[in-house]
Amino acid sequence: MLNWLWLGFFVVAAIAGFSRWLLGDDPAVFGAMVESLFAMAKLSVEVMVLLFGTLTLWLGLLRIAEKAGMVDALARLLGPLFARLMPEVPRGHPALGLITMNFAANGLGLDNAATPIGLKAMRALQTLNPSSTTASNAQILFLVLNASSLTLLPVTIFMYRAQQGAPDPTLVFLPILLATSASTLVGLLSVALMQRLRLWDPVVLAYLIPGALLLGSFMALLGTMSATALASLSSLTGNLTLFGIVLSFLLVGALRKVAVYEEFIEGAKEGFDVAKSLLPYLVAMLCAIGMLRASGALEFALDGIRWLVEAIGWDTRFVEALPTALVKPFSGSAARAMLIETMQTHGVDSFAALAAATIQGSTETTFYVLAVYFGAVGIQRVRHAVGCALLAELAGVVAAILVCYWFFG
Numbered sequence: 001m002l003n004w005l006w007l008g009f010f011v012v013a014a015i016a017g018f019s020r021w022l023l024g025d026d027p028a029v030f031g032a033m034v035e036s037l038f039a040m041a042k043l044s045v046e047v048m049v050l051l052f053g054t055l056t057l058w059l060g061l062l063r064i065a066e067k068a069g070m071v072d073a074l075a076r077l078l079g080p081l082f083a084r085l086m087p088e089v090p091r092g093h094p095a096l097g098l099i100t101m102n103f104a105a106n107g108l109g110l111d112n113a114a115t116p117i118g119l120k121a122m123r124a125l126q127t128l129n130p131s132s133t134t135a136s137n138a139q140i141l142f143l144v145l146n147a148s149s150l151t152l153l154p155v156t157i158f159m160y161r162a163q164q165g166a167p168d169p170t171l172v173f174l175p176i177l178l179a180t181s182a183s184t185l186v187g188l189l190s191v192a193l194m195q196r197l198r199l200w201d202p203v204v205l206a207y208l209i210p211g212a213l214l215l216g217s218f219m220a221l222l223g224t225m226s227a228t229a230l231a232s233l234s235s236l237t238g239n240l241t242l243f244g245i246v247l248s249f250l251l252v253g254a255l256r257k258v259a260v261y262e263e264f265i266e267g268a269k270e271g272f273d274v275a276k277s278l279l280p281y282l283v284a285m286l287c288a289i290g291m292l293r294a295s296g297a298l299e300f301a302l303d304g305i306r307w308l309v310e311a312i313g314w315d316t317r318f319v320e321a322l323p324t325a326l327v328k329p330f331s332g333s334a335a336r337a338m339l340i341e342t343m344q345t346h347g348v349d350s351f352a353a354l355a356a357a358t359i360q361g362s363t364e365t366t367f368y369v370l371a372v373y374f375g376a377v378g379i380q381r382v383r384h385a386v387g388c389a390l391l392a393e394l395a396g397v398v399a400a401i402l403v404c405y406w407f408f409g
Contacts, residue, residue, distance in 0.1 A: 016297035040290035056271035063267025095124035147389035148187030179362035183396030320352030
């Protein structure tokens with residue numbers, strides 16, 4: 001699928017370029033496309049330098065948390081909930097610890113680091129699957145929750161914003177938190193409906209109700225604040241949360257007699273290996289999207305959507321963020337490239353860039369996750385996984401746009 005998507009970008013760009021030359025008498029379009037090709041290749045390397053640091057830092061810290069027993073403690077804490085949501089998975093099964101680690105990496109916004117952990121978890125769940133080709137209920141729930149983007153601290157989004165010169169990279173913290181909560185809730189409810197999970201079970205309610213009340217109370221508090229105060233609170237909360245997590249990992253590790261420096265280095269090595277494998281994908285997608293923009297094809301498509309939105313009578317500012325939303329289900333690297341390109345074109349703190357960053361942080365690469373996770377264990381019949389995952393994706397996009405109008409409108 002990614003082969004056709006990437007090739008399609010170039011084909012559409014070529015058609016648009018020839019159209020501008022032959023119909024619009026604009027031969028300079030080809031020079032702009034070639035210039036964009038090399039400019040995006042250079043930008044890919046600049047982004048990659050910061051990405052190396054981000055992944056090595058957070059995988060190093062996650063390694064400390066794992067060795068300190070924080071991940072196991074979280075798995076035990078969530079054990080009763082998993083027992084109700086995934087009744088076919090025995091308590092204490094290795095899959096639960098791996099699922100918890102995967103959710104922790106996703107929660108920190110380390111989607112590239114979460115993938116290898118998630119693949120291990122899917123293989124562990126496959127050992128309990130009576131079918132070698134049909135997805136089990138536990139596998140579907142795990143995948144849909146992954147596809148709903150469980151992002152609580154989107155450090156990679158902060159990194160991209162910092163790289164593009166944002167004075168406050170954490171400005172989108174609260175919007176992403178609210179939007180990703182909506183996508184995760186919709187994903188969970190859709191799977192529960194299809195699998196007839198008893199969400200009204202007292203144990204499940206004991207986990208979900210406090211979280212829902214806390215989120216509802218928090219949103220009620222936010223509703224009393226001005227846009228300026230919301231932006232300020234998002235910045236403060238994001239920075240405090242980031243600092244608190246780093247400090248807690250280190251202090252708990254030290255108290256548990258973990259050799260924090262040595263373990264950090266071991267985790268950082270893994271982060272370095274993950275990061276260096278991403279550069280070819282980043283170059284490929286950024287260059288393709290740069291040509292798409294330079295050819296005028298992307299602007300033509302957005303003009304059509306903008307015209308339709310204006311005809312309905314809605315505000316059109318969110319349209320510039322839609323390229324990220326449209327490619328995110330297919331490719332994370334393409335969506336990252338769209339986000340960076342939107343920041344460069346409209347400004348890192350423009351409404352379009354803020355909305356694109358929120359969409360990027362609250363949605364997931366649904367088709368990529370389906371292909372990689374199920375392909376790794378030979379699953380061919382995915383049952384209701386696609387429908388539930390896409391529903392969660394749509395909820396994340398809609399929520400992201402609405403929240404951005406609330407915070408930055």
